[in-house]
Amino acid sequence: MSRKIIHVDMDAFFASVEQVDNPSLKGKPVIVGGRTSKGVVCTCSYEARKYGVRSAMPGFIAAKKCPNGIFLPVRHSRYKEVSNQVFDILYSITDIVEPLSIDEAYLDVSDIDTPSIEIAQYIKNEVFKKTGLTISVGISHNKYLAKLASDWNKPDGIKIISEEMVPEILRPLSIKTVYGIGKKTIDKLNNIGVYTVNDLLNLPKDYFVELFSNQSWELYNRLLGIDNRPVQPNRETKSLGRETTLSSNTDDIDYLNHFLLLFSKDISYTLKKQNILSKTITIKIKTSDFSSHTKSKTIHHYTDSDDEIYSIACNLLKEINIHDNIRLIGLSVSNLSDKKIEQLTFLR
The missing domain is CATH 1.10.150 (DNA polymerase; domain 1)
Structure with missing residues (x-):
């Protein structure tokens, strides 16, 4: 039996939340992040994208491309709150949900008799009704094609790629x-x-x-449109991490530290939300020649503090002896433990 896979992706998520929370920003070029000379853009509205602004772009470049851009601070806790509302809708449909990030996920609805297009429309309607946000949805028989489909008609799009359409529909694509x-x-x-x-x-x-x-x-x-990977909802959490490919290669430490700060706050929020602690912090970089480098530190206690994670990550970055520009930076925590177990151990 052919699988029914849905990929959902919020449209310009951070910027869209800001526009919903402040309706006076609707229709305007909103840029989240990048407010300082060393800052970078986290995301931006579609109005700003028309000027060539993109995520991970240095803020000073975004300001040149879009002089009338409205730069706003990043509000991680608010975005996570809205993300939880969206995921509650997804989990009301099926338990087979694989989150990819705060604003993106796969669903396997193969065992649901309702047509996939109706499920997709329900998701779009519910998300808009409960959050005021739009979401793009792709439907297909595997994960790769479903993700491709969700990008097809962004923003607020919906697209089906059926088995009969493959591989011909793929051949003209860039x-x-x-x-x-x-x-x-x-x-x-x-x-x-x-x-x-x-x-x-x-x-x-x-x-x-x-x-x-x-x-x-x-x-x-x-x-050829072949992808046999299953939607994996119940993977044991062995680590939590965030990474990004930079819009241009760099050796600017302040610029890189800005990403580590954003990642630290996001990871800390997730640790606290899941009631777990971490003991090992790892940074990962890729240089312009595509070589990878990692460095880790295991501390003597468990933590979920963004300040502590960030401080350690910055020190680890300093310790990596790199003689080439960096194109990707990532931060992860591992050696995880349930907070309640750690508290009980401490009280013994």
């Missing part, structure tokens, strides 16, 4: 839409005249394997 192909590889492919999925599929197989190495088989299947 290779930029294919998850797993980095910018350097895209530039390399463009230089030899490869711009679309169809162009990529027509490459000699030996060259394709040489180009993508270990991920070549998985990527080739993806180009």
